[in-house]
Amino acid sequence: MTDLIAPTDRSRDLSQSLEHLGPDEALKADSDQLRGTIKTSLLDRLTGSVTPTDTKLMKFHGIYQQDDRDLRDERRRQKLEPAYQFMARVRLPGGVCTPAQWLKLDELARAYGQETLRLTTRQTFQFHWLLKHDLKATLQGLHEVLLDTIAACGDDSRGVMASVNPHLSALHAEVYRYARQASDHAIPRMPAYHEIWYGEERVASSEPEEPFYGRTYLPRKFKIGFAIPPINDIDVYAQDLGFIAIAERGKLAGFNVAIGGGMGRTDQASATYPRLADVIGFVEADKVLAVCDAVMGLQRDYGDRRDRSHARFKYTIDDRGLDWITAEIELRLGFGLQPARPFDFTANGDALGWQVGEDGRHHLTLFIENGRIANHPGRALMDFLRAVARIHTGSFRLTPNQNLIIAEIAPQARAGIKALLTEYGLGASKGESGLRLNSMACVALPTCGLAMAESERYLPHLLDKLEEILRSHDLTDEPITIRMSGCPNGCSRPYIAEIGLTGRAPGKYNLYLGGGFHGQRLNKMYLENVGETALLAALDKTLGHFAKERQEGERFGDFVxxxxxxxEVKAGRDFNA
Structure with a gap:
């Protein structure tokens, strides 16, 4: 692994003058490189929680402390502490998972995670309902199959995404290789992780533990993704740093570089907004790691460390100007970016069902509603996937749309997979609408501490009612993107959906319309803080109008x-206008 660019003098100065910065910066600097008192907190059996400081530090370890919010009021009445539990997110570059890894994930979920796994919108797994005393066993189990949770959360480079297109087998494999390299290159080294979770001894050294991240890491999270046109399944414009693959004569020529995307915002705070990334130029493929160094290093040195709501890279760009940022990136690279090369996105969804790749191998893409893998009466999804993993010789690929591909199936093995589909109640299509097949939801209640309203548990029921509206307007098969988040942070990327919903309070949502079908445009608020009746009425009106007066080939987001x-929202700063 190549060393990342070391912190500049300016970033060293920042970590040495923390009294002028935000409290989270001081916490990181004083944490003994993210060790804190986590070891001690884990040993305390008088509580199911860890200390508030360790709660924040454990995010860098890929772990969130949560509690069961369905039980919160009752436990308060009984004078009991909240029903604490933890979410652990796996680092899985590009969403590629081996059958052996799947079997271990399944084993751990059954033992510690209430027999369920969650596929995320960033192509990885989340365990929910983990108890404090089971955390070490879970992480050590992942380690047995070369998986970990390092930097899956926290102020660092999050899990790196990569497009999944079974048809383009060779190109996908090459782009995935760069995504994997970028992930391994950009994550913190984190000796603390190995000491706390694997029991390794601390090794004294005169060298800095984090030559790139330093004592204060990044100002906020940083997201990297690799897209392969014509499918923008990773929503490359929502990434802090996006690489758009440019193929010439079937071969990877390099990548267009896009910077400054991000979804998070805060209601009633007009200075916060989602933003789409700008394409600033082209680089050859062998320059990918250098670009990661330059862009992340710029944000490390110039990102806002006083106000966390203003600390994402998108605000650094808007504050200083895209031209200045681009010039600084080129200065750090030591060469100029080439002009961006032509590309075209036409969709960002998944092609469901059976497909045959250019290498002759078969691929089965399963629709996993909201990414939740569990067994249900007559539809044993979790058992089915365990059975597949026991015989499968290819790979599993998690898509950015919370779906799953059983990939690289040999032609002679297809019949066996189809037989398992029937055996476990998954053989017949449920006839989902185009809206449902292009839906996503964050976890929200009862586990996420940030959620203001339901999302994963509610969206399927809302879609049942919306599908009645679609049938009345003969739009059942029309692909329309809809995304729901339980709060304004936007983990399901709702602000680029044609229909976006973000929670404001129990049963209340903001409704956004007008996003781009392939993720190329932000949407705009249409209704604020309304309940289901108003949502259904508004969507009945707009969908009915769309059905009657749309132009040939026109998408719903374009029509509204x-x-x-x-x-039309042309820039992030216009989102709240």
Missing amino acids: IRAGYVA
């Missing part, structure tokens, strides 16, 4: 702008 329901 043309018809005047919402204004």
